[in-house]
Amino acid sequence: MKNKEPKISVIMPVYNAEKTIERAILSIINQTYNNIELILINDGSTDGTENIMKSYLEKENKIDIKYYFQKNSGPSIAKNLGIDMAKGEYILFVDSDDTISENYIESLVINQKEDTLIGASYKIIRDTEKNDNGIIITNKIYDIRNEILNDLVIGNLNGFVVLYLFNKEQMKDIYFEKDIRYMEDTLFLIKYIINNNINNIIYLKDVYYNYYQTDGSITNNTNKIIKNILSFTNSIRKIENIIPKEEKELKEICKKNRANRISKLIENNVSKIRERKILKEYQKSEEIKQIIKELIEDCNINKVYKLYLKFTMNSPYILFLAYVKIREILKKMK
Structure with a gap:
């Protein structure tokens, strides 16, 4: 399906991820749904990340892989560049140290509905000696807009953008704010919901985003x-x-x-x-x-x-x- 207009654009901002980038890329390549373009945004990496990413550009992949380099500017600006470059009908964000289950994209696409945001569950995988990994499943179905916004604001609803599939057409003028370090995902999500009158959020079971939590993560600094x-x-x-x-x-x-x-x-x-x-x-x-x-x-x-x-x-x-x-x-x- 290479060179075909992709339905799904997967945006992956990358910075100094030589230890994890390969598993992240492979989790996209190995999806059961193949009508994908993977947009790799190198945010000024100084380790071996660039060589690993470029090696996949030379391979014959079942998905289209694109690569862009920018001076180190942070994940928000990298994601914004990806949004501008995306050609798909839908946009998905995946971090460079995480992975997604094989049926992730297919399940999100199949369950798309008008005025509804489809989300996934996620697994927390900690790179420690303790066996304290967890699976977070959101069983609740939101069908009231104010309830969605209320739970996002107070932190009862997960604001990670990686859990949701976004309609590219509905993302006009919605970007990540570059000057904030906390809750940039929640801010983006609230804008998307308000601008598009999203009234429903449905979370899928048995569809997992694998979040790898390490001591070096920006969120743990x-x-x-x-x-x-x-x-x-x-x-x-x-x-x-x-x-x-x-x-x-x-x-x-x-x-x-x-x-x-x-x-x-x-x-x-x-x-x-x-x-x-x-x-x-x-x-x-x-x-x-x-x-x-x-x-x-x-x-x-x-x-x-x-x-x-x-x-x-x-x-x-x-x-x-x-x-x-x-x-x-x-x-x-x-």
């Missing part, structure tokens, strides 16, 4: 505490801003959710501080001070947690470190 908090806060606010003004109830849910989710992220990140220098930078940051001030004034945050926020901003290093150690011990005792 907790070194830059302040940047994490600021980026997350920015993302939450962007999501709140794209909800239509007439959706007053949903706007209010967004506001409550913003306070709760930012608070949890602050707690998770601040508890990982181990250096005096990082704590000082955190406590002196004017942007962090403003976020903390807003949370303390927010009626959705309980008094105990407000005291905790004040403590993290004013505590001496030794006292803060003692708190972190006690917290770790209490967690292990649970």
